[in-house]
Amino acid sequence: MTTPPAPREIPPGWYPDPEGKPRTRYWDGDAWTDQLGPAVPAMASAQGLPRLDVDPMGQPVSPYSRLAAALLCGFLGVLGVHRFYVGKIGTGIVFILTGGGLGIWWIVDLILLLTGKFRDKDERLLLNW
Secondary structure: OOOOOOOOOOOOEEEEOOOOOOOEEEEOOOOEEEEEEOOOOOOEOOOOOEOOOEOOOOOEOOOOOHHHHHHHHHHHHHHOHHHHHOOOHHHHHHHHHHHHHHOHHHHHHHHHHHHOOOEOOOOOEOOOO
């Protein structure tokens, strides 16, 4: 059985085996290693990639979907709908009143979302698609 392509933007750590076996395998940040660990509860996302629980700094990751936020920002960003989605109500209202900061804040938020640097109301990164 061949190993699936390695996920991107995943910090080094132990994750469910990419071959689907009931064990963990170590991801060194660039490639899957030969180090195997014990089985853990399933954390796989719909795409089959490991779901992140912590960011590279060890902080919890936001439960909000990065894909949903990016789509909301792309289509309704000037209205700040993506900010309401992640719980940033105050800045969502500012987006409505200013037309997404005259379109500038909207573009900045879209770039932050697509690069994995956007944060929710609790300052957790949106990393999981």
